Amino acid sequence: MxxxxxxxxxxxxxxxxxxxxxxxxxxxxxxxxxxxxxxxxxxxxxxxxxxxxxxxxxxxxxxxxxxxxxxxxxxxxxxxxxxxxxxxxxxxxxxxxxxVESADAKAVREKAVGLENKMNGARNKLKPTYVEANGETTEATFTVLRTKIRSAAEESVRKSCWEATRTTGPFLLANGFPEIIAERNRFARTLGYEDFYDMKVTQAEGFNKKRCFEMLDGLEAATAPLLKTALEKLEKEKGADALKPWNLSYALSGELSRDLDPYFPFENAPEVWGRSFAAMGIAYRGTKMRLDLCDRAGKYPNGFCHWPVAPHRGADGTWHSSEANFTSLATPDEVGSGNTALTTLMHEGGHAAHFANIEQGSPLFAQERAPFSVSLAETQSMFLDSLCGDAAWLGRYARDRSGAPVPWALLERSIKEKHPYEVFALRGMIAVPYFEKALYEMPEEDLTAENIARVADEIEHKIQGGLAARPLLSVPHITSDESSCYYHGYVFAEMAVHQTRAHFLKKYDGVIVDNPKIGPELLESYWTHGSGEPGFLKMVENLTGKPLSHDAWVASMAKDVPSLLADEKKEYDAAVAALPNTGAIDLGMRAVFVHGDEVIADSESAGGYVEATKEFKKWVNANWPKTAVAA
Ligand SMILES: [Zn+2]
Structure with missing residues (x-):
């Protein structure tokens, strides 16, 4: 008051x-x-x-x-x-x-937006094709092309799909992308920024392009040797052909997700998520959350979490709690759906916990659009979904329908297959900001289709060690005004996640999973401020006691497989031996499970969250009978 x-x-x-x-x-x-x-x-x-x-x-x-x-x-x-x-x-x-306050800037801006709309209109008509193993030419969406590059058994099919993803670049370049870059820069310079990248990062993160790339350069230099080692190891194990851009993801994908599938029953995902969060002392402060988790005809083809009500504390002291809408596209009896659902709930539920706990004097501190920091928002969700990769979490929560824990042998295989190659994802991630930096720094007269395509290839070679499995010019973020020049946000979030994990592991004797002190710590240091002061970098420093750096991330990647296995085995044994977490789940939230207009379960009328998840399970079992086999 x-x-x-x-x-x-x-x-x-x-x-x-x-x-x-x-x-x-x-x-x-x-x-x-x-x-x-x-x-x-x-x-x-x-x-x-x-x-x-x-x-x-x-x-x-x-x-x-x-x-x-x-x-x-x-x-x-x-x-x-x-x-x-x-x-x-x-x-x-x-x-x-x-x-936009100046008339000049307004005019430039309108021109850029007009060009972008025209390019996107043309892009929607782009119909990529690839050649099947039998020689037939087939049309496919970019999502299908990417899936086939990972999974098609025939090399010729993978190569043809990869080549199809490389057609986006020339298409964008012939449909106005170079002019859009020039206009965006003109707009940013009218407002006094160095270029468009400098404007975007300053507005979103509160620090400039120079600071942004000082941090990225440090990470780049520290991980270049790890990339070299990983490429050499892959070549030695699977042959030089495995390094080709259309073979790399295929060479790294194994049968692991099929073997792990029984330990992630889809219908149990909401209960497991609720248990794990509640045990960490995470509460939603009166939030009403709608969850529409399964796919159906006519549903929007992308998952998301939005907030119809951003919370705030009124001047008279009244607490206005948040409302969240969360959707995913699961097909419950499909292999991998349970694991995806659980990781998505941990991630999006993490965003929802963050926003539910922003306690400031206006909903503007808690709305997810600009000027909210991408780095700050993703740090929360990525920290919480990172637990799904820990043996301490998997030993407790990855259980099949009879309650048996995931066997250690599978986790051991997963570490051996994935850990040595984690650096590939990091290098693929940082290639995007380096490419966009180069784009917006090109003198206007050099902004030609040929030059841009050449620079994209050069950066792929320099950062990823060869042409990329996902061509830079096919990354959707780079085209739209809203999502361009913000990819570094994911990189800094991952950096902050590792630093935060290292801090908690040290402070709490190696325990994050089911540690009831974690939720309150996150609330106090990361959540309550929203997009106001002190801002992302200072929040990380305040919690962890040091400025944000790549040290913890690089150290975790550089850890050798035998020591990682030894540490994770200990965590796994303790987790499996621990008493199962079966108590009540108090998340301070009203959860409503829906499927379009149908209400499946409402924790308010069901008598609590656990009861609502029971009704949800029954509904899944009834609609996808294969999930009921061992239920
Ligand atoms: Zn996210």
Whole structure:
């Protein structure tokens, strides 16, 4: 409660309260329509989605609101208390992401957006093809091409699919991508930034391009020797052909996911996730979460977690809890679906726990769009899903339908097959920011299709040791305004995840799984601030006691297989011997399991979360009878 001594003047208080309420209303209207249309619910309306989206954009783009905020901030410091200033500064920071104040910049921006829409329109008509083993030419989506590169037994098919993914580059380059890069740079320079990359990273992360690449350069240098070792090992074990870009992922993929499948029954995933989070002391503070986990005709083909209500603490002390909508595309009796579902629940449920616990004076601290830091958001979800790779977690939670734990022999195989090659994913990840940096640093007269294609190949060679299995120009993030120049966010998040893990392992004697102190620690250091101060880098430093660095990540990758096996075996033995976690699950959340318009189970009417997961299991067993075999 605000005491009389620190209360804001009535006009400021009522401005903030009205702003918060209006924002919450516009945000919820859009997100409700988003959910209804994407889940294809009865009575959904694309027109209502468009008009609510425009209303939200108009609200965030309101110059009069920005002027009012600046007016308040300009007033005497003794008149406007710091608690109100914190909120006002956040409103200013957010509105500035949606308002372009100079007329010149506005014109350049509109040109860039127009070019991008034209390129995307053309891209939607792009129909890649590949040649089957029998010589037939077949059309396929990029998702199918990528799956085939990993799994097709015939080398000619893999090669043809990979070549098809390489056609995106020339297509984009012939359809306006070089002009888009030039216009984006012009826009950023009008606003005083070095280039578009510098603008994006500064706005999203609060540090500039120079700082961003100092950190990436350190990681690049530290992992170059690991890449060399991994490439040599793969060549020695599987022959030089395995290094070809269309063979690499195939050479690394084994039968492991099929053998592990029985230990991840799909229908148990929500219960396992709830148990694991509750045991770490994670609570959702009154959140209502809708979960639509299974695939069906007419459903949007990408999983996501969105928040129709971003939480905040009102000036009168009232807590406005969050509302979350979470969807995935599982087919419960398909091999691998249970493992995917569980990892996705740990990841997206991690995002939801983060956002549910942001406790600030406006929902603008807890909305996931700009200026929210990608690094900060992904650190939370990736930290929690990283547990799914730990023997300490697998020994407890990877259990088949009879309750038997995953055998050590499978985990041993997994470590031997995967650990020596982890560096490939890291190098594939950092290649994207290096490529985008090069793109936006090219002088405008050099921005030709040939030059851009050549630079992409050069960076693949330099960073990945040869042409990439996933060609840089086929990475979808690089084209759209929103997702371009932000891939470094995933890299810094992974760095922070390793540093956070190392910190907790040291502090808590090697125990993260089922440690009830972890949730409160995350809440205090990482979650409560949202997108306000102190910001990502400082939060990591405050929790772990050192500035963010690549040390912990590199050390974990460089650990040799025999020592890793010895350590993980100890963790596994202890986990299997531990008492099973079978108590009540109190997540402080109302969970509603749905399938489109059908409500499967609601923890409020079912009498608790565990009861709701029981109803969910029954529903899965009834609809996919193969899952009921050993139930
Ligand atoms: Zn995520």
């Amino acid at each position: 605000a005491s009389a001594a620190t209360a804001a003047p009535a006009d400021v208080a009522s401005f903030i309260e009205t702003f918060n309420a209006d924002y919450a209303k516009a945000h919820k209207a859009y997100e409700d329509n988003f959910w209804e249309t994407k889940m294809n619910l009865e009575g959904n309306s694309v027109d209502a989605l468009t008009s609510s989206f425009n209303a939200l954009e108009a609200f965030l783009g309101d110059q009069a609101a920005l002027d009012a905020v600046r007016g308040f901030l300009a007033r005497d410091e003794r008149e406007i208390p710091e608690s109100s200033r914190v909120v006002l500064r956040q409103i200013e920071k957010t509105l500035k992401c949606y308002i």
